[in-house]
Amino acid sequence: EETRLLWEGVLEGGDVLFVPAAFPHTTSTVVGTGDGDVEDEGTSIHLTFNIESHVWQLDYLSARRLALRRAGVRDVLAGAADGAASGTETRYVGRVNELPSHVRDELFGNFPLGFLDDFALDEEQRNEEIKKVAATLEKVSQSVDEETASAVTPPSVWEDTVRRLRETGTELLDIHRDMYISAIDERKKREEEERSNNGQPPIMTPERMQRLSIFRVQPLYKKVDEALAALDEWSRSASTGEVSANAAAPSLPDDWPWTHPLKVGDNVKADLGGAFFEATVTKVANNLYDVKFFDGDQETGLERGMIKLLTPPQIASAGEDEPPPGLTKKEIKRWRKKQEKKKKRN
Secondary structure, eight states: OTTOOOOOOOOOTTOOOOOOTTOOOOOOOOOSOOSSSSOOOOOOOOOOOOOOTTTTTOBHHHHHHHHHHHHTOOOTTSOGGGGSOGGGOOTTSGGGGGSOHHHHHHHTOBOOTTTTOSSSSOHHHHHHHHHHHHHHHHHHHHHHOHHHHHTOOSTHHHHHHHHHHHHHHHHHHHHHHHHHHHHHHHHHHHHHHHHTTTTSOOOOOHHHHHHTOTTOOHHHHHHHHHHHHHHHHHHHHTOOTTTGGGGGSOOOOTTHHHHSOOOTTOEEEEEETTEEEEEEEEEEETTEEEEEETTSOEEEEEOGGGEEEOSOOOOOOTTTTSOOTTOOHHHHHHHHHHHHHHHHHO
């Protein structure tokens, strides 16, 4: 059932197709659909619009995890590695999908439309909206697991989390606005370049190719990463137990996603014509990398700067011979077996 093709069709000019979030799909240009004997080989273009509330963590699942961390409460839905940095999170897979469907649907629900709008509400109305979202967050968390939700103290953590998410969301909104402004500036640059080149597009150079990735400008995406990292740090700053144990661990450089050595099997986002998509590293040779994208497409010979590592690498610490705190007996047993295999290989 999971691999059954649900629909396949051809979109004509003006057609719109809605694909639910996270729903596997692929697109391609159809050749040879003309009515005459000659095949149609013209250019085809389509625009994709996303409303990525989950990426901004403006949903109750993300908010719940942040609130539990802030209170130092272990999340029953999280895996053993949840205490690591934010890039390791896979909050939309695993145990969360074992919840009753109605609870899962509430947990995956987005914050109200207009949550970041500074103009629709005055300060008093905005505070009421935040309190309402915080109450819903606590209620949904109680539905997931009453014991962990009741352990969140002080109760103000729920509202503090919602307020912090609003601050971060507003910051991300400003960054995305800057991306669109940079796109407008880029268009002006292109027009100027063509005018100075007798109306012809200039020769494509590596520098210009990177610059043309107008919606994937690395400095701006670095700001996005920094904003989300600050949110993650905030959630851990008042924590105890499993989460706080990681505070003493050696830190990674800020640019680790773009500079840390890659290995086969690493989960990454790779540059595909100026846009970054999730992929897996399949080959490493001479500082160049081959990757396979989620839809099966492959790219070869990519430079390190064209690939963003998603999972922070583990750094050895003085206590690495001891299992991370918070594991179950079964998880500790599994962890020790892995450590023994590593020692034998070394």
